[in-house]
Amino acid sequence: MSRTADHDERRRQIAVAVCALISEHGLDAVTVARTAAAAGMSVGLVQHYFRTKDEMLLHAFTHVSAHIRGRVDERIQAGIDHRRPIARVLAEALAEFVPLDETRRTEFRVSRAFAGRALDAPAMADVDAKTARALLGDIAQAVHNGKECGEVAENLDPWPAAVRLAAVTEGIAMQVYRDPALALAVPTGQLAASILDAELATIFTGQCRQYA
Amino acid sequence: MSRTADHDERRRQIAVAVCALISEHGLDAVTVARTAAAAGMSVGLVQHYFRTKDEMLLHAFTHVSAHIRGRVDERIQAGIDHRRPIARVLAEALAEFVPLDETRRTEFRVSRAFAGRALDAPAMADVDAKTARALLGDIAQAVHNGKECGEVAENLDPWPAAVRLAAVTEGIAMQVYRDPALALAVPTGQLAASILDAELATIFTGQCRQYA
């Protein structure tokens, strides 16, 4: 019939280009022309895959969100595979949102830029809301699982606990972004991690029966 | 010599107009022309008070930051005047950052919009950093004061505690913005406030000697 191309791959390439531009020069510097150049294609081709710029940005936003989420899921899966305590796995999973290295710092910047625009772009706000809800749900699930293996008190409601953990994680992420020194080992000893651990300790108060 | 006008008041009017535009249509919708219209003046006059648009936005950013800060200071002063426990005063002060009503919600939106742009605008990042540092300093001071009156354990370091409280506050603010129901009294009972209280309770573990 006709020439073919990997639609999803092309769209992914464009999303990556958008994210690269944002991380380097901010969301305002993202133009269709610049994106095309960064992705190594023509303006017309970008238009071929995205009818409007907004559609393109929306896809890029979902792309980064999914990417971060993927890393979190990896951590969780690895934790499950190694049968590690839920509290530890959760600590590592949540740490993925904290800009502790260049990769996460870049993703943080990109996410924040999108979040800023999402304030007045309903479609983007939707992505943000769905992403946040999914995270809350997963944390709540982890807390729930913690009950079954004895790490969490039976009478603890997973939902408020999840909100609290999500809030602390986002807050710590912001603090670390502003002052990366908070993540360093001196002099207070990985303050960011210790705050997250302290928070987790208020919820995961028991030992997993499996190892008790 | 010449005609006179209240320079600061004019600049304030423009800042207010900018904030109104942001809260209604987002930062991207802010143009010099629209700002002038919203402020009830001509484009030329806006230019008279701000040489560039960036300068105008920067001033608006510092304006909202100072405004929020002003409300916090009011709370603190009132707390001091009524000799209330530091933990309670701090709870109220931090709650000023949480979008619990329309006013704070609007301010939150505006602040976030600016924060988004600050990611790639050094001058704005500076305002954000200074504002955050000032808040951290004040919380640390409150914790320190708490020691002197017996609300806080003597061996507790105010600095990590301040980071933790600031992080939780920012995080809760974000959660409440996404889901305002978290602030409602049902069914979990002002979840946002209770989380902040729980956090404060881990730091302010004693009673003020004055009332003990």
Add this chain to the structure above:
DNA sequence: TCGATAACAATATGGTCATACGGTTTTACC
């Protein structure tokens, strides 16, 4: 009262950008 100067207004200018559009090239299928 007069003139200097700041306050204020209206429009001109030049650049940027999203999108539209008309074209060329490739390739899957018959």
Add this chain to the structure above:
DNA sequence: GGTAAAACCGTATGACCATATTGTTATCGA
């Protein structure tokens, strides 16, 4: 191998906007 459809490109268009510029009005001080 012909052809239709898609993948792909380059440029044109029209809108918008920040800023420059030029002009007008009011008022302070002498």
